Structures are given as C-alpha cells and as structure tokens.
Amino acid sequence: CHGDGRVPRTDTVEVRIPQGVPDGARLRVAGKGSAGLLGGPPGDLYITIHVEKHAFFRREGDNIEVQVPLTVTEAGLGAKIEVPTIDGRSLVRIPPGTNSGQRLRLREKGVPNARTGARGDQYVEVQVVVPRPADERVRTIMKELQDVAPEDPRKDLFTKAGV
Structure with missing residues (x-):
C-alpha cells in the first residue's frame, strides 16, 4: 500500500x-x-x-451525411428512391433537374442528441452517374438530347472569371 x-x-x-x-x-x-x-x-x-467511424454513414454533430448515386434519368426526370438510414430505409423524392452534389435533407433521421434526445437530420448528397455511351443506341439518344436541349452550362464562365 x-x-x-x-x-x-x-x-x-x-x-x-x-x-x-x-x-x-x-x-x-x-x-x-x-x-x-x-x-x-x-x-x-x-x-x-x-x-x-462507419464505412458508409458520416457523422457531423447530430447529423448524418451519406452519398447516394443517381442515374442521369433519375436526376433529370425526378424519382422516388430508397436510401439507407441509421434506422433502416427511407423513401426520398428526387426533384426533376437535380444536379450532382446537391444535398437533400431527411428531417429527424440523424443521431439523437445525448442531452436533449432531439434527433439531427440526415443529408443525402446525390452523385449523378453518367453512362459511357458504349451502346450505339445510347450514343444516338445522347446526341438527340444534345440537339433538343442545347444548354451551355459554361456560357458565363469566362465573364465570372474576368478573363
């Protein structure tokens, strides 16, 4: 002693x-x-x-963040998809015209606060997966889309950059 x-x-x-x-x-x-x-x-x-740390879910305070892949058609036309949550599965509405990197919020699907018990939110960051036009039909459809909707997302790029 x-x-x-x-x-x-x-x-x-x-x-x-x-x-x-x-x-x-x-x-x-x-x-x-x-x-x-x-x-x-x-x-x-x-x-x-x-x-x-979890392999899929990332915790930020009481919130949970995940990345979920979308097809081009789901992002362009909108869709309802299931996403994993810490409680299981949840249905998410993807609005038409959703861009890659856009974040959608699932209210109260995060972690309970240790003091108050109030749950955080889950944020779903969508990643649009663009197909490789390996098939001639896919290539034709993509060219048709380019002709029908000739948007230029870079049209103001050099003006904004001051170049």
Whole structure:
C-alpha cells in the first residue's frame, strides 16, 4: 500500500453509455475511481468515449451525411428512391433537374442528441452517374438530347472569371 492506505486492484464497472454521445465525450461514474487516501471515500471514474467511424454513414454533430448515386434519368426526370438510414430505409423524392452534389435533407433521421434526445437530420448528397455511351443506341439518344436541349452550362464562365 506504500503507506497511503490504498491497495491497487482491478474492478469491472457497468456503465450506461447514452445514445448519441459524441466522440471525445467524457462520462463520470461517481465513487468508482481510485480508493481515497487513508480510508477516505473513493474518487470518481472518468471515461473518454471514442466513436468508431462507419464505412458508409458520416457523422457531423447530430447529423448524418451519406452519398447516394443517381442515374442521369433519375436526376433529370425526378424519382422516388430508397436510401439507407441509421434506422433502416427511407423513401426520398428526387426533384426533376437535380444536379450532382446537391444535398437533400431527411428531417429527424440523424443521431439523437445525448442531452436533449432531439434527433439531427440526415443529408443525402446525390452523385449523378453518367453512362459511357458504349451502346450505339445510347450514343444516338445522347446526341438527340444534345440537339433538343442545347444548354451551355459554361456560357458565363469566362465573364465570372474576368478573363
């Protein structure tokens, strides 16, 4: 005991980790720390939480962010698609004319706040996947689309750049 009245020992302590606790949070378990000096009361045990990263879902505070691929037709015409959430699946309406990189919000599909219990949101960033015109029919349809809708998304590019 080295003269301070304490003997080292190891104990197992059950700890309830609140839902939604953020990475780096510290939990205090009263009276479960080291024994007090000369028979005094034990101190508190402090636990630092490390939340493991997920391969698909990315957490930003109480919000969840995901990237979901869309076909050109889904992005152009609009669609209803299923996306993964931390609770399972959810139906998302893709508005017509959706661009790659656009973010859609699913209210209250994020992580519960550890203090208030209010849920964050889930943000779905869409990534439009453009097909390679390997098939002659696809190439013909893409050329027809180019003729019918000859938009130039770069028309003001050099004006904005001042070049």
